[in-house]
Amino acid sequence: MRVATMRQSVARGIRSGALVLAVAALTAGSHAAAEAAFQFPLGHGVSTGTWAGSNPLQASIKVENKQAPLYFAQWKPDRSYVEAREGARYEVKVRNTTNQRIAFVISVDGVNAINGEKSRLAASEPMYVLDPYKSMTVKGWRRSMNKIAQFVFVDEEQSYASRTDQANGDMGWIRVAAFQERQDQGGWQDDGQIRGQSSRDGVRPQSAPRAEPYAGNAPQSNPGTGWGGTQNDKVHAVDFDPERFACAQVVVRYEYRSGLISLGILPQPGDRTWQRDNGQFGFALPPPR
Numbered sequence: 508m509r510v511a512t513m514r515q516s517v518a519r520g521i522r523s524g525a526l527v528l529a530v531a532a533l534t535a536g537s538h539a540a541a542e543a544a545f546q547f548p549l550g551h552g553v554s555t556g557t558w559a560g561s562n563p564l565q566a567s568i569k570v571e572n573k574q575a576p577l578y579f580a581q582w583k584p585d586r587s588y589v590e591a592r593e594g595a596r597y598e599v600k601v602r603n604t605t606n607q608r609i610a611f612v613i614s615v616d617g618v619n620a621i622n623g624e625k626s627r628l629a630a631s632e633p634m635y636v637l638d639p640y641k642s643m644t645v646k647g648w649r650r651s652m653n654k655i656a657q658f659v660f661v662d663e664e665q666s667y668a669s670r671t672d673q674a675n676g677d678m679g680w681i682r683v684a685a686f687q688e689r690q691d692q693g694g695w696q697d698d699g700q701i702r703g704q705s706s707r708d709g710v711r712p713q714s715a716p717r718a719e720p721y722a723g724n725a726p727q728s729n730p731g732t733g734w735g736g737t738q739n740d741k742v743h744a745v746d747f748d749p750e751r752f753a754c755a756q757v758v759v760r761y762e763y764r765s766g767l768i769s770l771g772i773l774p775q776p777g778d779r780t781w782q783r784d785n786g787q788f789g790f791a792l793p794p795p796r
Contacts, residue, residue, distance in 0.1 A: 658733075
């Protein structure tokens with residue numbers, strides 16, 4: 508895989524006051540050959556793949572540094588699903604499939620991953636920015652311009668949203684909303700340099716409120732995203748003026764395996780009906796005496 512020049516930056520909206528971040532960039536086209544086919548039992552009407560979304564933005568999930576399969580159910584075309592494993596770290600890779608800069612708000616459990624506040628996926632919220640055909644990885648809750656707290660799957664009661672009294676109806680949801688750049692900026696051009704925040708903005712970026720890492724062993728219920736270990740992840744400020752409304756949204760739902768079985772995404776273990784429907788033979792059993 509060829510790695511493009513890394514450009515790590517943060518952008519602030521000119522009129523909206525939105526903080527926008529852009530992290531390590533890779534050429535989006537280089538990922539095409541990495542698309543993988545996952546071979547394992549699925550529920551009826553379910554397919555699998557690596558990337559969710561199309562233009563102008565796509566997203567994929569890695570769990571413990573391994574590509575996780577996304578499940579696509581015919582009866583839920585507005586989202587994909589991924590399996591959560593308690594205690595496992597995960598990250599969200601996002602890529603720009605267009606020849607223009609785009610910005611995106613990422614919401615995890617209904618909370619903006621940059622400032623740790625409830626998200627409405629609005630243009631006024633903190634967001635990341637991607638140059639044309641570039642990709643980046645969001646690895647956790649942003650603590651500062653230099654560090655993040657890793658995303659980690661925990662039980663819902665121990666999630667960052669719950670522990671900061673922000674639990675809401677989006678628990679178990681990852682949303683990435685894309686915003687196009689306004690074109691009436693008076694001829695501003697990107698000269699390839701990192702552009703800092705203007706002093707006239709009068710607002711400094713705020714990191715997500717701190718929560719201590721979860722280290723409990725509570726029984727599984729439904730998953731949420733916790734506040735994991737600290738990792739270096741540097742960003743800088745650039746200017747970006749987003750359109751008022753998002754132009755696209757990628758949605759990924761995560762559940763423990765038991766939850767995916769309940770939703771019909773994965774079959775029940777040893778489901779003979781599924782085996783019969785897929786032409787698989789079971790073992791011969793001795794007849795009753």
